[in-house]
Amino acid sequence: MIDETVLVELSVVEFRETAANIEQEVGKVIVGQADVVRHVLLGILSGGHVLLEGVPGLGKTMLIRTLGQVLRLQFSRIQFTPDLMPADITGTEIMEEADGRRAFRFQQGPVFANLILADEINRATPKTQSAMLEAMQEKTVTVANHTYTLPEPFFVLATQNPIEQEGTYPLPEAQLDRFLFKINVPFPSADELTEILARTTGKNNAVPDVAADGERLIAMQQLARQxxxxxxxxxxxxxxxxxxxxxxxxxxxxxxxxxxxxxxxxxxxxxxxxxxxxxxxxxxxxxxxxxxxxxxxxxxxxxxxxxxxxxxxxxxxxxxxxxxxxxxxx
Missing domain, CATH: 1.10.8.80 (Magnesium chelatase subunit I, C-Terminal domain)
Structure with missing residues (x-):
């Protein structure tokens, strides 16, 4: 949880410098896709959720994971599958015994993080997809009549594959509307693909540095709304x-x-x-x-x-x- 009392006001110059540093660090890992990175950053700085759509192998998951490293946020990945249950996302109550007494304790699910990667979100059933609705809109989770507040900042970055429809469940309009942006991830150019092959098959893998944290992101969001x-x-x-x-x-x-x-x-x-x-x-x-x-x-x-x-x-x-x-x- 971010303590808003420690937030400081940012100038426009500091805003630009921080955003440029974020894009630069992401660029150490992600080749090209400057427009995609920019729009994902716009979505995060808006405090909204982003849906990325593209064929497999274009680096959608790697982009989101890299952002988690660059922004020094608590990162959680949820791999959506047809057998994934709502409790696998939100968490569940477990029984514990102490001092001769039994009591239920809430075990938080992976949604209790700052940056959520909802990988292949259209592979889960509608029942499981709906478990994300309250979290995305209200930033809370309700389990067994108890409401739990999610940490701030909170972003859901989801991916889906547009070409493989077998075994998938199209997102309902109500859930699509929860995403601030939908970003189409294009196939790289020949030059970009050459660079991707060089980076991913070589000896050394680039490691991005931290460019911002939760406090800085919230301050940037506050400046944007002003x-x-x-x-x-x-x-x-x-x-x-x-x-x-x-x-x-x-x-x-x-x-x-x-x-x-x-x-x-x-x-x-x-x-x-x-x-x-x-x-x-x-x-x-x-x-x-x-x-x-x-x-x-x-x-x-x-x-x-x-x-x-x-x-x-x-x-x-x-x-x-x-x-x-x-x-x-x-």
């Missing part, structure tokens, strides 16, 4: 969210291919992400460009395509791009 957002930029974000809903949207792709649009959480994600993007650029004012930089990550998992969109292979990223091109910046 960044003012101009009224016209806030109104632009609201228009983007409203325009994701079909029938009355000015975006043609939305009306033709979207069944249901974003919840208000999509707007919250864009506001927080844009504030941090501005800080990383050394500014205390949020611009339209900051919103555009995080719009896809904030909205792609909150748009439900209709049958026509799925049949024609439309991507939600295409819809977001159409929205950004259609909604006027005033």
């Amino acid at each position: 960044v003012p957002i101009p009224s016209h930029v806030s109104a632009y974000i609201s228009q983007l969210v409203v325009a994701t809903h079909p029938d009355s949207s000015p975006a043609p792709l939305v009306n033709q291919y979207v069944r249901y649009g974003s919840s208000p959480r999509g707007g919250q994600a864009m506001v927080l992400g844009a504030k941090i993007a501005a800080l990383l650029d050394g500014r205390l004012n949020v611009s339209f460009e900051d919103v555009a930089a995080v719009a896809a990550a904030a909205l792609r998992h909150r748009l439900l395509l209709n049958f026509e969109g799925q049949a024609e292979g439309i991507r939600t990223d295409d819809v977001v791009a159409d929205l950004l091109a259609t909604i006027p910046k005033e």
Whole structure:
């Protein structure tokens, strides 16, 4: 548990330097993927949870594990499988005998950590997936009518494989909406793959240094929330969210291919992400460009395509791009 009484205020320069150090240390282990690392960092500094989607072998798990080392946080990995039970995540009560008396004691599960790696989260059953809902939203766990508070800071970074659907359980919309960002992890370029082969098959493995801790992360989150957002930029974000809903949207792709649009959480994600993007650029004012930089990550998992969109292979990223091109910046 982080003691908030020891937190100190950060300047914009200190914010940028800390973020740059984090990205630099992660870069010692992760080759390329600068945009992925930046968006994961945006999600963490926003205090939200992040879902990474990509084919196997792209370093999703390694990225999250490396962040745990760089940020000096209590790290816990949960490998989701079809036989994983909710108690395997949250913990359970065990009976102990002392001084001739028997009593139940709560044994904490792996969710009681600062940074949670939910590996292949779509392999668990809906019953087990729902065990993460309260933890992600309320940052508490309820077992046997007792509520336990999770440590601060608390982040869930989950991974899933988009190509292998056998034996998986697609995340319900309610749980997808709990993730601040959904980040697509692309396949590396030929040059990046050459560097990956050199690093992973050589004699020495890079070890990242600590760049921040829990207290510093909380201070960075507090500074980000203090960044003012101009009224016209806030109104632009609201228009983007409203325009994701079909029938009355000015975006043609939305009306033709979207069944249901974003919840208000999509707007919250864009506001927080844009504030941090501005800080990383050394500014205390949020611009339209900051919103555009995080719009896809904030909205792609909150748009439900209709049958026509799925049949024609439309991507939600295409819809977001159409929205950004259609909604006027005033």
